[in-house]
Amino acid sequence: MSILKTEGLRKYYGKDENLVRALDGINMEILEGEFVAIVGTSGSGKSTLLHMLGGLDKATEGKVTVAGKEIFDLNDEQKTVFRRRNIGFIFQNYNLVPILNVYENITLPVELDGGIIDKAFIDDIIKTLGLCGKLTNLPNNLSGGQQQRVAIARALATKPAIILADEPTGNLDSRTGLEVVGLLKMTSKRFHQTIVMITHNEEIAQLADRVIRIEDGKIVGGEGK
């Protein structure tokens, strides 16, 4: 069953001779429970694609459907609410809220939604990611790998339809990077999560179920596996 779908997705920057085609007609479909890696060189458009998928940026043309909802039809307020309910984010630079401790960071999206904290589920995530001893620490006191694990926990906490990971290993050394992506994959299986990860690291990409290659804003291979 398809959880995420794009149709003719285009994003252009600039005008006339300065026109940059960051995304030039992306059509793709991701199924529930898949762990997909999008691979491309710097400037290939992979980050732009991820931003589109998460509704963080507007497209010039085309559609993005997440869990049956076309996200460009939503206004800012609705989009934010939809995002916090259906999409989890993991960033290269972790982007944890510096004034909240680890536990508060993890539960923040749920609390923002005024939802109900599933204590058992959160505990399970925390245990799985090995964060038990760090819950009251502020993000500044954690190592990069630990911060990224908190970010993963936060992305999982709302049981989103899909998790988008933007170069999650970019700021980590290769050993920690592999470890974090290994954890990501493991949790995705354990919690039946759909994950889309972008990376330029082939080794990391190989851990995914499927790899989509993108170049100059177009998909150049790996539509299926």
Place this chain on the structure above:
Amino acid sequence: MMFPTDNRLVIKKLTVRTIKANKVRNIFVITAIALTALLLSTIFSIGISGTESIQLQKIRTMGTIEHGGLTFPTDKQVKKLKSLDYIEDVGIMAHAGDIIETPDMGNLSLSLFWFDKTEWEKLRVPAMSNIKGKYPQAYNEIMIPEWILKRMGITNPEIGMDITVKYFKAGSPESEAISEKFKLSAYYTEYSNLRSGNMGTMYVSKAFVDSKGITPENSGTVSVRFKSNKNIGDQFEKLSREVTVSQTQKWKVVPLYETVNGDRLSTIIGLSGLILFIMLSSYLLIYNVLYISVSKDVRFYGLLKTVGTTPRQIRRIVTGQAMRLTALGVPLGLALGAAVSFVAVPFALSGASIETGIKISFNPIIYIGAAVFSLVTTLISSIKPAGMAASISPIEAVRYTGTTVSRKLRKGSTGGKVQKMAFRNVFRNRRRAAVVFLSLFMGITTFMLVNTLVLSMDTENYVNSYMDNDFTLTNNTFFQNGTGIKQKFDNDFISTLKSIEGITEIRKVSQKIVTLKYDENLYKEHLEEFAKRFNTQMPTSGDIKKNPRIFWSNLVGLDTEYIKKLNKTLAEPIDEEAFEAGRIALFSTNNPKLFKVGSDVVFTADEKEYSLKLGGFLPERTAFNGGMGPAPLVYISNVYMKKLFDDPVLCSITMNAETDKESHVLKHLKEMTANDNEISIDSRLETMEQFKSSKTMLYILGGGMSFILALIGILNFVNVMVTGVNTRRHEFAVLESIGMTPKQVKHMLSLEGLTYAIISCGLVATLGAALNIWIFSLFKKQADYAIFTFPTIPLVLSVVIVFAVCILVPVAAYVPTTKDTVTERLRRVEG
């Protein structure tokens, strides 16, 4: 396990944590809010205390809070009044008798009265103070106000002491007066003697009036106080329709409840302007601080948005911070304001000539008002920053580095120069720079303005333009109701004056009310002008023929010395000899064209007719400030006045003295008129001192306010600079890594500060100076004694301070950031 959560809680948590993470910013915002609340509460406090003190003074000098009354009321009428639902209190009093004063009391007219419980407790007590003892109950008990006791020689009254009073019963002849011993049951301070001159009252019991057979119906009054203070006249009209009274009875209305005059409107406008100015000034600071704080936290808010905080929730986080800081700043400012009001209120009102004591008001309106206005200022200030935080796009936030450069591309190759960089840095964010300029400009300009106005108030000029003479003694019986006009300056008085050492000149002004014989040719134009000027109906010549007394005026006698002096300035001099001899009379007018010199001026006084030739004109209000009738004021010489009327009443005496003897003369005059409220002294010396002290007061209050406004401007600059330096830490590290020395960075930062100072002061020198001159010209219209004085020294001082702060603060903010090495600083990522 499932726990329900409310998203308000997490927003609250985020708000509180954000506040905790921004300590320096909080100090700025709280200071700004506290200063706003301080300024506003002080202004409100002065305004409301002033209004209340003046109201209290009115009530106190009136001696009662009643609205009016009815003379000789019957029991039936009293009962009827008590039954009316729009009447709050009904008090009864009766005139029990009059007191024969003893010589040592001086010139007093005292009577005995009885008040019922309501009259005393409800209507009179609020207008008195320092009440000791109880209202008389027994026949021989008496209550006396302190000032009368003092006149009787009792300076330390004691309850229960014996006091002998010689009196005669109301309605009986004076010859039936008897002396009786009373016990003092109460004494108090009253203020009505300030108004009614030498009239006073002592109070006796019900037992006393009962034993004398005195009732309200035969010699009393019932007084009423309505539930509403509004439209007293209308309410009395209603009352007089509902309560039938006999021919001999009269309704009396206390002459206190008049309509609001225009003076108050202009005060309200001025005050609102001041409040708006203060609000604008603190808006600029609070807005800028919040705006900078939000733009510094762009990443943070973007992050929250990515994680799923909606724009509305982010707005709530920002305004929530502002609200919480208000909750800290406002009480602080109000507490300071309350403390300051103890000093500022008496100080500010010292010039308002409130004789019955200044009351420092702690009316909740002051503090509620100041709190509301401060809150509104903060909320308005937070609207834009909150909107900005809410509209941050998550993508931008992730990319944001804190150093926006305006969109236009910079061209040219000389951009590396330190001066140019400094200049560009100032305008990096134009809005932020503009707010700082405006804020500094407002502070310094207000400071300049206050200084200009106060320094322009020239004491010498003020006294000269309002007082022609060193001393003026005025006979107040001309202006008081009730006592009738008395000769206060008799021959003895004048000869004592003459014996005072140092007096160089004594001139007298006498007065008599006369009726002028109406002559259409001479007075028609004058009468038309008079009717227009005072907006009254012009009496027709028929009216005047029927009742010649309509055309009345004051006949004023002047010493010829006046004319001698005036002749030096008059365009058409007056024949002094003819004036003294009584051949000519002068009219008081500012428009001589209305009359023809040489006409016959015919007037009637004491049923005799006199005729003189019109010999010239004096400016209006020359030497005489009394009332004006429809006929012109006529001046004749005092010599002639004496010839016509045996002992004309002197209304004022003006004197000049040797400069170094002025204080000596003043002391003598005060001794001569001690305790006599019917004579008032105006002295140049005292006027000067009063003026000087009110100048000092204006200087300190205005200076205090402009100091705070200037402080707000400087705080704004300091905040911009400190936060600017902090967000640019990385950039400085980059600059240093490519070869800029820390000294050069400091130089660049000083230049940035200097740019702020130069531009702000440039604005002050042009726009501010123009504003200053314009406001001075407005002020000059109100106060023509003002001489434009540019406040050079204060202004130079303040400019020096501004420059010093602007140059030093940026460097001071930069130094602590240089503790780490360049590489460490380069590696550190924002957040």
